[in-house]
Every structure is written in structure tokens, then in C-alpha cells.
Amino acid sequence: xxxxxxxxxxxxxxxxxxxxxxxxxxxxxxxxxxxxxxxxxxxxxxxxxxxxxxxxxxxxxxxxxxxxxxxxxxxxxxxxxxxxxxxxxxxxxxxxxxxxxxxxxxxxxxxxxxxxxxxxxxxxxxxxxxxxxxxxxxxxxxxxxxxxxxxxxxxxxxxxxxxxxxxxxxxxxxxxxxxxxxxxxxxxxxxxxxxxxxxxxxxxxxxxxxxxxxxxxxxxxxxxxxxxxxxxxxxxxxxxxxxxxxxxxxxxx
Amino acid sequence: xxxxxxxxxxxxxxxxxxxxxxxxxxxxxxxxxxxxxxxxxxxxxxxxxxxxxxxxxxxxxxxxxxxxxxxxxxxxxxxxx
Ligand SMILES: NC(=O)c1ccc[n+]([C@@H]2O[C@H](COP(=O)([O-])OP(=O)(O)OC[C@H]3O[C@@H](n4cnc5c(N)ncnc54)[C@H](OP(=O)(O)O)[C@@H]3O)[C@@H](O)[C@H]2O)c1
Numbered sequence: 165x166x167x168x169x170x171x172x173x174x175x176x177x178x179x180x181x182x183x184x185x186x187x188x189x190x191x192x193x194x195x196x197x198x199x200x201x202x203x204x205x206x207x208x209x210x211x212x213x214x215x216x217x218x219x220x221x222x223x224x225x226x227x228x229x230x231x232x233x234x235x236x237x238x239x240x241x242x243x244x245x246x247x248x249x250x251x252x253x254x255x256x257x258x259x260x261x262x263x264x265x266x267x268x269x270x271x272x273x274x275x276x277x278x279x280x281x282x283x284x285x286x287x288x289x290x291x292x293x294x295x296x297x298x299x300x301x302x303x304x305x306x307x308x309x310x311x312x313x314x315x316x317x318x319x320x321x322x323x324x325x326x327x328x329x330x331x332x333x334x335x336x337x338x339x340x341x342x343x344x345x346x347x348x349x350x351x352x353x354x355x356x357x358x359x360x361x362x363x364x365x366x367x368x369x370x371x372x373x374x375x376x377x378x379x380x381x382x383x384x385x386x387x388x389x390x391x392x393x394x395x396x397x398x399x400x401x402x403x404x405x406x407x408x409x410x411x412x413x414x415x416x417x
Numbered sequence: 418x419x420x421x422x423x424x425x426x427x428x429x430x431x432x433x434x435x436x437x438x439x440x441x442x443x444x445x446x447x448x449x450x451x452x453x454x455x456x457x458x459x460x461x462x463x464x465x466x467x468x469x470x471x472x473x474x475x476x477x478x479x480x481x482x483x484x485x486x487x488x489x490x491x492x493x494x495x496x497x498x
Contacts, residue, residue, distance in 0.1 A: 241473070296457075
């Protein structure tokens with residue numbers, strides 16, 4: 165069936181967690197330009213609402229905003245209740261909110277270890293669990309998780325972050341199996357190095373080293389990741405589920 | 418009582434029970450049809466029928482027909498009595 169025939173006429177309702185900035189914001193922008201009604205999200209009301217109004221101003225798209233710490237299950241449940249109240253359903257969910265920290269093994273404090281798991285792995289789990297019933301009401305519903313090359317390839321200093329992102333791949337695969345019969349597709353993208361606040365701590369040497377390690381000879385722009393996410397959410401990916409799409413310029417080769 | 422009839426119909430449909438099956442005393446896992454897979458279908462069907470959203474904690478707690486009635490009352494989806 166041609167994908168255009170499968171597209172719903174009504175605008176898709178899409179939630180992108182962690183879309184106040186960075187990759188999530190680029191995904192939100194891409195979906196807004198594609199005609200989605202985008203629900204933006206950040207930790208605070210201010211960051212989410214500001215991003216939503218900037219997106220509406222720039223694209224003319226309908227946007228909405230919810231906020232809350234994804235590590236807090238009550239906050240996530242509140243977010244989903246708001247979406248239920250205002251939109252009744254979700255057609256797409258992008259589980260993107262995340263944090264990064266690097267340290268050699270034996271040198272990461274337990275608070276940092278716990279926070280990384282709380283936000284990246286447990287937060288992603290809360291988000292999927294709480295959104296599942298909204299997705300069940302969606303049209304051609306699809307989920308994309310943000311993992312990382314650190315989950316699949318690993319690197320010095322990235323053991324804990326990589327483990328949290330590997331947890332996301334575990335979620336992706338089992339959720340794809342379990343939710344497939346309900347018509348919900350679940351995939352992940354695994355970016356390499358992306359120019360966002362998350363890479364802000366890299367010095368010039370670190371940046372140059374990563375560029376050298378990438379066959380395509382540059383770091384990713386957030387828009388590179390957004391294009392892959394938009395594809396996985398679209399009807400063009402209608403028979404793709406449980407997959408991990410590397411968007412890494414070949415850095416894993 | 419209309420909401421009880423609606424809820425009974427949802428239970429019978431989601432659990433694949435006979436149209437005349439009694440459900441008001443039903444408990445989770447008391448019949449083979451109400452297993453964990455069917456539980457999620459039942460939750461989805463209740464949400465759809467009564468236009469509510471059920472939290473994960475309540476999903477776990479909804480272990481009988483009576484608890485489902487109480488849950489709907491909590492959501493204001495039905496008026497008791
Ligand atoms: N940048 C990279 O090189 C790279 C590579 C591979 C994978 N990734 C993954 O891609 C995703 C986005 O990364 P990014 O580079 O765009 O990061 P970023 O620029 O630091 O933005 C992070 C976003 O997540 C939100 N967020 C952080 N912690 C949160 C929490 N506890 N609760 C709710 N929201 C929270 C932030 O909201 P506030 O604005 O409110 O803080 C912000 O919107 C992450 O999952 C990351 O692991 C990034």
C-alpha cells in the first residue's frame with residue numbers, strides 16, 4: 165500500500181520528550197514542518213512553553229507543552245493525563261529526554277550513576293509505560309527511542325552512560341514484540357556525536373578527535389537525527405519495528 | 418445502573434466471555450481468560466468506553482470487577498448509587 169494512502173488526514177499528535185533544546189527540539193521542528201501537532205516537553209514549564217511558542221511562531225504549526233522530570237513516575241503520569249485531557253491520544257512518541265556524564269570506571273560517584281539510570285533508563289521506561297494507553301488510541305502509532313553508539317559500541321569513560329542507553333535498546337525490542345499486535349511500532353536511533361549542549365564540555369582536541377574517527381568527516385547536526393526519527397515515525401517505515409538505526413556518520417565502522 | 422451494564426459488556430468483550438456470563442464477582446486470574454495479556458486489553462477497553470486514563474498503579478490494583486467499578490467512580494466516570 166502506498167504510504168500516502170495510509171497517512172491519517174487529521175494532524176498526527178506527537179510528543180517529543182526533552183524537546184526544549186538539542187536533538188529533541190530539532191525533532192519537534194521537523195515533525196511540526198511535516199504537519200504534526202507537536203507536544204513539546206522539558207523539565208520546567210518555562211522551558212517547554214518557550215520552546216512550544218517559538219516553534220509555533222517559526223512554523224505556524226499547532227504546538228502544546230507539558231513538563232516534568234521523567235525520572236519521577238508521578239510527574240510522567242501527570243504529563244500523560246494532560247495529553248489525554250487535551251488531545252485524547254498519541255500517534256507518535258519520541259523518548260528523547262536524557263542526560264550525559266562520563267568518568268573512568270571507579271571514578272563516578274554513586275549519585276551520578278543513579279541519576280544517569282534514573283533519567284535515561286528508568287525515565288524512558290516510565291514514559292513508555294504511561295504513554296502506552298494513549299498510543300493504543302493513536303492512528304498508525306509509532307515510538308522512537310534515543311539510544312547512542314555508546315550502547316552498541318562503548319568507549320572509555322562511557323560505561324555507565326552506555327549501559328543506560330543499552331537499557332533503552334532492551335526496552336525497544338521487547339516493546340516492539342509486545343505492542344506489535346496492537347499496531348504500535350517501536351524503534352530506536354543510535355546517534356554518534358551530535359552538536360548539542362551535551363557535547364559542550366568537549367574541547368577543541370576532543371572535537372577534532374571525534375571528527376577524525378567519523379568516516380563522513382564531521383559531527384552530526386541535530387537535524388541529521390531528526391530526519392531519521394521522522395522517517396521511523398512515518399508511513400514509509402510502516403513495516404519496520406524493533407530496529408536500531410545508526411545515525412553516526414560511520415563512526416562504528 | 419447503566420454504567421454497570423456498560424462495564425459488564427466491556428468485561429465480556431475484552432475477556433472473550435459469553436454474552437450472558439456473570440462478571441460482577443469476577444476476580445483477576447479467577448478465570449483462565451483474565452490473564453495478564455487480557456488485563457491490558459481490558460484496561461484499554463475500559464479507557465475507550467469511559468474516556469478515562471488509568472495510571473500504572475491503578476492498572477496493577479484493578480484486580481476485580483468491583484475494583485474496576487471503584488476505579489471508574491474515582492475518575493468521576495460513573496456516579497455511584
Ligand atoms: N548529543 C549527542 O552527542 C548524543 C549522542 C547520542 C545520543 N544522544 C541522546 O539524545 C538525547 C538528546 O540529547 P541532546 O544532545 O539533545 O541533549 P541536550 O541538548 O542536553 O537536551 C536534553 C533535553 O532533555 C531534557 N531533559 C534532561 N533531563 C531531563 C529530565 N530529568 N526530565 C525531563 N527532561 C529532561 C532537557 O530539558 P531541559 O531543557 O528542561 O533541561 C532537554 O530538553 C539524549 O537521550 C541523549 O542521550 C545524544
